Amino acid sequence: MTVVIDRVWPHTAGRTEGELTLGGVGVRALAAEYGTPAYVLDEKDFRARARAWRDALPGGEVHYGSKAFLCPEIASWLAEDGLSLDVCTGGELAVALAGGMPADRITFHGNNKSVAELRRAVTAGVNAVVLDSFTEIERLAEVARDAGARQRVMIRVTPGVDAHTHEFIATGGERSKFGFSLGLGLAAQAVARVLAEPHLELIGLHSHIGSQLLDLEGFKMAAGKMAAFLVECERRHNVRIPGLDLGGGLGIAYRADDPVPPSPAELTAVLHDAVSWLDTPPVLSVEPGRSIAGPTTVALYEIGTVKEIPGVGVYVSVDGGMSDNPRPAMYGAAYTAVLANRVSDAPERPVNLVGKHCESGDVLGWDMPLPADAQPGDLLAIPASGAYQRSMANNYNHVLRPPVLAVRDGQVKVVVRRETEDDLLRLYPR
Numbered sequence: 069m070t071v072v073i074d075r076v077w078p079h080t081a082g083r084t085e086g087e088l089t090l091g092g093v094g095v096r097a098l099a100a101e102y103g104t105p106a107y108v109l110d111e112k113d114f115r116a117r118a119r120a121w122r123d124a125l126p127g128g129e130v131h132y133g134s135k136a137f138l139c140p141e142i143a144s145w146l147a148e149d150g151l152s153l154d155v156c157t158g159g160e161l162a163v164a165l166a167g168g169m170p171a172d173r174i175t176f177h178g179n180n181k182s183v184a185e186l187r188r189a190v191t192a193g194v195n196a197v198v199l200d201s202f203t204e205i206e207r208l209a210e211v212a213r214d215a216g217a218r219q220r221v222m223i224r225v226t227p228g229v230d231a232h233t234h235e236f237i238a239t240g241g242e243r244s245k246f247g248f249s250l251g252l253g254l255a256a257q258a259v260a261r262v263l264a265e266p267h268l269e270l271i272g273l274h275s276h277i278g279s280q281l282l283d284l285e286g287f288k289m290a291a292g293k294m295a296a297f298l299v300e301c302e303r304r305h306n307v308r309i310p311g312l313d314l315g316g317g318l319g320i321a322y323r324a325d326d327p328v329p330p331s332p333a334e335l336t337a338v339l340h341d342a343v344s345w346l347d348t349p350p351v352l353s354v355e356p357g358r359s360i361a362g363p364t365t366v367a368l369y370e371i372g373t374v375k376e377i378p379g380v381g382v383y384v385s386v387d388g389g390m391s392d393n394p395r396p397a398m399y400g401a402a403y404t405a406v407l408a409n410r411v412s413d414a415p416e417r418p419v420n421l422v423g424k425h426c427e428s429g430d431v432l433g434w435d436m437p438l439p440a441d442a443q444p445g446d447l448l449a450i451p452a453s454g455a456y457q458r459s460m461a462n463n464y465n466h467v468l469r470p471p472v473l474a475v476r477d478g479q480v481k482v483v484v485r486r487e488t489e490d491d492l493l494r495l496y497p498r
């Protein structure tokens with residue numbers, strides 16, 4: 069077996085007689101047994117990345133950002149491996165609990181949690197609810213009072229740091245819908261309000277400046293501002309605020325020539341530095357999602373048609389598309405695709421890789437190099453497909469969402485099964 073050393077592939081990726089293998093399983097067998105499209109998740113790779121984060125923050129907490137991708141199996145791996153989890157809806161909370169993640173290791177985010185979601189969080193006994201608005205402070209205080217509880221909370225602060233990323237995934241600027249603005253004094257007001265609430269216990273401050281960040285400057289600035297704000301609050305109110313959660317956001321390489329992202333240890337060193345001047349530094353936590361899940365998973369498709377339009381170009385259509393990966397359409401995200409069932413000596417040519425949806429914007433990549441003899445029936449693999457793909461999948465055109473197949477040491481475990489037409493039809497009362 070030749071190992072695929074290119075860093076955008078999961079650790080166990082290799083080629084056996086030309087066929088791509090992941091976790092010791094060949095893609096032809098996967099496609100034959102489970103069909104395509106499918107997401108193939110390298111369990112060892114996922115767990116190694118999760119543990120690398122945990123080890124990079126000794127004495128702190130690593131909450132996996134479950135929006136990147138969550139299923140009960142993932143929650144159980146994280147629980148076993150000593151990580152915590154962040155959720156931002158009742159649905160994510162239910163899946164995390166179903167996977168055996170202890171409630172007291174779950175942090176509940178979101179800018180519009182319903183009363184029902186807050187009740188569920190309080191009765192389940194989550195580690196903390198991250199407060200995002202004045203409405204929510206009142207709402208949660210009432211829910212906690214009714215439950216006879218004192219709920220641990222953090223306050224989400226927008227520190228006024230404009231992260232270098234797509235504007236749709238930047239969250240740290242003053243105009244963000246998330247959190248309380250530091251610069252406008254709203255964060256300070258929120259702290260005062262929470263401290264005056266007997267049913268809320270302030271355990272920390274939180275910020276998250278954005279996602280797919282490839283340099284550490286934004287993290288450094290946010291951590292510095294948050295540390296200064298934390299001491300200012302402690303002094304003003306004569307209290308101890310024990311925790312500082314600096315969110316997720318570390319980016320990944322999607323293509324072989326993308327910049328190498330900083331490592332978890334490089335990032336946590338910057339965060340430690342930012343708080344080291346405090347007399348009693350807070351316990352730090354982080355919430356990496358993409359940097360754990362993203363590189364671990366490969367999207368597997370089958371080519372259905374190849375259309376050559378003279379003077380225009382070539383369209384290669386696969387059996388999924390924007391319903392299982394909306395990222396190219398939403399953010400202009402760029403990927404690579406490789407022939408997976410075999411290798412080819414044919415020269416490469418640029419093709420437009422498109423899905424099967426009734427939409428011209430249903431494109432997985434413009435001008436992607438593929439061997440000129442790639443043809444219907446061939447399998448294509450797209451690496452770095454583990455974050456914000458299956459978790460953002462939808463049923464546009466009543467297309468069925470793909471399964472997630474965890475592979476390890478030659479074994480396959482279906483951790484999310486393929487959706488069926490029965491699943492779809494069950495939605496419609498008859």
Ligand SMILES: Cc1ncc(COP(=O)(O)O)c(C=O)c1O
Pocket residue numbers: 133135136154177276278279280315316317318355356357358359455
């Ligand atoms: C509050 C919060 N924490 C963590 C994350 C995870 O971010 P990422 O997947 O970029 O690490 C997000 C998403 O950006 C988020 O909104």
Ligand SMILES: N[C@@H](CCCC[NH3+])C(=O)O
Pocket residue numbers: 135237279280395399455456
């Ligand atoms: N969905 C975005 C990331 C959103 C981050 C969630 N706060 C992406 O695919 O890049």
